[in-house]
Amino acid sequence: MATAVLAGLALPATANADPGRDPGDTDRVPARYAGQQFHWQPCDGQPELDCATMAVPRDWHHPDAGPDLSIAVSRHRTTDRAHRTGTLMEAAGGPGGQGLLRPMDLAQGAPTVAAAYDIVSFDQRGVGRSTHAQCQTPEQFQQFLAGDWRDRSPEAIDRVVANSRALVAGCVEHSGDLLPYLTTEQTVHDMDLFRSLLGEKKISYYGASYATMIGAYYGTLFPHRVERMVLDSNIGFEGTWEQYELGQPMSFQRRFEQDFLPWMAARDATYHWGTTPEEVEAHWEQRRAALHDRPITEGSLTLGPNQLDNGTISAIYSDKAFPLLARALTALDDWQGADPAAKQTARQLFGQYLSPGFLAEYFSVTCGDTKWTKDMDTWIERGAKNTARYPLVGARTLAFSSVCALWPTDPAPKVKVTGAHLPPVLMLNSLHDPATYYEAALGAHRALRGSKLVTVTSNGNHGQYPGSDPCVTGTVERYLLDGRIPEHDLTCPAPSAG
Incomplete structure (x- = not known):
């Protein structure tokens, strides 16, 4: 069991707090959260992992309002306790991915890291074994995916918007009181409670895909709680979800056509x-x-x-x-x-594409984190342009973006990522990554001052570590195990597809 370290636990402040200190280092967390203990048990289906739950406030800005949420957490303990480096925290991508069992994947793929670190993770609020959102039944979800999104006839457009409206109505009906709090900014406060309950003054972090945004937000709000951080396949976390997702039709089309x-x-x-x-x-x-x-x-x-x-x-x-x-x-x-x-x-x-549970979390986060254009005519026009130019993903622009145009909650407090007071962060990205495209990674890299970017060439894969490229593996593990980070950005030639 791990008991809380009360001195290391704090309420969130605004994202514009004094950058010379952790924005979270202002007020104490209520004792009912700070005094929790983990009752670790073997995880279902993964006996080498320990699992537990912790209670968190529904709204970290008003911790005494509303019922608590339950967060499922896990850990893979290093067997070499004498040479233990610390705790490495993971989070899942998506949004909508489940992180609870991820420590096993990292432990198996990176045994030297698993020998040095306790690896911990969690199902973030809204998904998996944590308190989760619900929007649609599987049958309703199939209706959302039905048809041909390239069809630009008035009837087809009306049907797409109606399907998006039905999805949003389902979210409100089944999860309406939860939706405003399923945001990245709320999740990183859950992470810091997890850190403190583990008894750690600092953690290291590895996150891929959307988890790069979680890591960047955590480093912004709690920079002095970070020992080392690896961000793999990067979301454009310096901007809005709308800006970022408008770039994905291009990058998926590039991956399809050029690779x-x-x-x-x-x-x-x-x-x-x-x-x-x-x-x-x-x-x-x-x-x-x-x-x-x-x-x-x-x-x-x-x-x-x-x-x-x-x-x-x-x-x-x-x-x-x-x-x-x-x-x-x-x-x-x-x-x-x-x-x-x-x-x-x-x-x-x-x-078997995605799932109702995945999309419930996906839309809750992407629609609720940042502002979206609400004018439906704008999305109809953008959808037509993307369908013509980048049809593979561009055809679904209207279906997905109209959900956010119709989303009922206000955007979460803006977190401006700067890298202030963080140790150097190691970033990885391939040139042809379809989902977390290289252009977005460059923007995130510029915003995260002091970071070092590893560009992987001859490879369009999403997620670079752990993997078979010795250049990537060596760079990441020198950093995580010995604290050595490249002096400058570098390029890793990766094996070509077989």
């Missing part, structure tokens, strides 16, 4: 989809048009054009998933006569 299509064209002898990227893309468009006219239905599976897009989007996050996407695509040429293994891959890839 996946050439990869598949080079393997025409295996997949028979074309010998050039242009031929493969034409084949893909033919299959998509056929699904628009005649979606594949089999049992609970409905495979239409949006499902093709969504499965492709998920597969191009990593080079390792390219063969899965290619195999699934071959099943679309002749569904009835397709190889059973290819059909099963297609069912999994195209039929």
Whole structure:
């Protein structure tokens, strides 16, 4: 069990507090939170991990108002207690990912780090085994994803907006009293309570994807609580979610056209989809048009054009998933006569995109963290432009952004990331990352003063550590284990896709 360190625990202040001290170092947290003890038990399904829960205020700015939330936490303890460096905290990406079991992945992928650190993580507020949000049933969620988002007819546009309105109404009905508090700014205060209950004056941190934003916000509000920090595949956390998400159609299209299509064209002898990227893309468009006219239905599976897009989007996050996407695509040429293994891959890839729980958290955070344009005509116009120029992800601009245009809560207090009073932060990003695109990483790097950026070339993967690139591995582990960070930004050549 770990008891609270009362002196290290504080209420949040505004994001504009005196930068010479931690903004959280003002007032004490109520004793009912500061005095908690963890009752660690083996995690369900992961006996090598310990799990526990902690209570947190619904609203850290008014900790005595409203019922508490429950946060599920976990730890993987180093067996070498004599040489323990400290505690390394993780958080999940998304928003909507679950972090509770992540320490096992890092411990297995980075055993030298696991030998030096206790690795801890949590399901952030709103998701997983913590107090979670709910918006839609699986059936309602499938309706949100149905149809063809490229269709720009008035009827189709009205249907998309109506689906988004229904999703928001479901969130309000089922989770309305929770939505204003599912924000990144609230989450980082949960993290600092976790740190204090662990008995740690400082923590180190590793976060990938959206967890880079969580880390940057934590470092802004609690800079003197940070020992070392690695941010891998970076959100544009210096700006708004609207600004950041408007860049994603370009980066997903770039990844698709410049990485996946050439990869598949080079393997025409295996997949028979074309010998050039242009031929493969034409084949893909033919299959998509056929699904628009005649979606594949089999049992609970409905495979239409949006499902093709969504499965492709998920597969191009990593080079390792390219063969899965290619195999699934071959099943679309002749569904009835397709190889059973290819059909099963297609069912999994195209039929299991995200989940209602994931999107409930995703929209709560992205719509509630920062301001969004509320004018629906603006989103209809932007959706048309993105559909024409970057159709893979651009076609869903209206569906996703209209949810935030309709979102019922005011934006959270703005956290301005500067890097003030933080130790040097190590950042990683690949050039062709589809989700956390390189241009956004550069903006985040400039905002986080004193950070060092490792640019990974010849690789478009989302998430660089742990992995097989010795340059990345060596750089990260010299920093985490020995405190040595590059003097300047550097470039790591990564292995090309196999």
